[in-house]
Amino acid sequence: MSLRQEHEIHTRRKGRNVGVGLMLAGFVVLVLALTFTKVTSGDFELPKAEELR
Template structure:
């Protein structure tokens, strides 16, 4: 019993998986790009944590 024979469904699944993978890579690239632009523009400021220590004003 040889495993070299590919069934037709394997090519369809590979095509679908390739599409999903490329979509995920594109989404990650968009998020990374937007984050990079926001940080390098200079208007990004890390939010300050509110102090909960008594007497610290």
């Protein structure tokens, strides 16, 4: 029982998947950083119940 060599198309797909995964992780980090910055700034306030009407 020998291991087969990985086909060339799988190598390219793996590289593309790693790239897409890194871009997705970067986007998530960016959104979290922007959210953290917005929440920790002094001008952030939750809307009051009276203003929701």
